[in-house]
Amino acid sequence: MTRPDVPTAFTQAIDAFLTYALAEQGLASRSIDAYRQDLSDFTRFVVARGALSPARVQHAAITVYLISLRRQGRAASTVKRRTAAIRSFYKYLQREDVLAHDPTLDLASPRLPRRLPRILTVNEVERLLAAPNPGGREGVRDRALLELMYATGLRVSETVGLDLSDLDLAHEVVRCIGKGNKERLVPLGSQAVRALREYLGNARPRLARRHSTQALFVSRLGGRFSRQGCWKLIRRYARRSGITTPVTPHMLRHSFATHLLERGADLRAVQEMLGHATISMTQVYTHLTRDRLREVYRQSHPRDAMNVPSTGRGPDRRRSRLKQVRA
Secondary structure: OOOOOOOHHHHHHHHHHHHHHHHOOOOOHHHHHHHHHHHHHHHHHHHOOOOOOHHHOOHHHHHHHHHHHHHOOOOHHHHHHHHHHHHHHHHHHHHOOOOOOOOOOOOOOOOOOOOOOOOOOHHHHHHHHHOOOOOOHHHHHHHHHHHHHHHHOOOHHHHHOOEHHHEEOOOOEEEEEOHHHOEEEEEOOHHHHHHHHHHHHHHHHHHHOOOOOOEOOEOOOOOEOOHHHHHHHHHHHHHHOOOOOOOOHHHHHHHHHHHHHHOOOOHHHHHHHHOOOOHHHHHHHHHHHHHHHHHHHHHHOHHHHOOOOOOOOHHHHHHHHHHHHHO
16 A cells, blocks of 8 residues: 555554454455455545544545445445455554444445255266376376365465375375464365375476475476466366356365265364364255255155156045035
């Protein structure tokens, strides 16, 4: 935030807040960048309307800003994220005694429509995992990466952030540092272990060459494999395997959780493996499994599967017959 029209009081306060969020709250660098962008946009709005410092901003000004976002056609998720950024910023300032009153109190957040995660079927996952060419070093790496993501449900940033020391193939677990710098251990399946052993024994040494990187997954140039590279390879293999819907790395995470729950996994165990802070974040997958169970019921239960003719106006005909008997 170096724009000359932004008062120093704002830039210093935002820089201090972001330093706190990075050091104390353990927010990822991408979250810090998003907070900076959101707060910069908010600051320009209130400064243009006469607020020369964060302490001069009133509740009404924040409300008008959020209304302006809606009128611009911004998505509800964007408005909700910016509301959260502004609220966190002012809570920090009040905690630091920069201001006496928090103007974000009673600030309403927009309700987001409930969207169920998009997942792949088991058959689609199998086709996706079989798509890489096992004859090339990059294909071996890609197969290991895909197997690990589906076996563990790791986020794409967690996957590409893994180091060699995070992997324990002897005990079939991987150590992951997730959101908020929280560490968790996630089991690895036998298929993933087999693919990782082949990658580490044959493909990674040829990809890393003379590079001394500790990254588990490396690019063809020998450096750490990137998030963008992971996105591209998943989309490429999805097209190759004939999957028509757009596939993202997070869909493997959603599929991991849903497929576990469909096969009777404990919700708390899935929560721990996903690294969710609350059980409510994991419960969204139970909606998917309930929908699947209803579909199985409709197809399999004898009374739902059989074609039972409609009774139509049966009761009227029955009453007519009774009248004839009585007559």
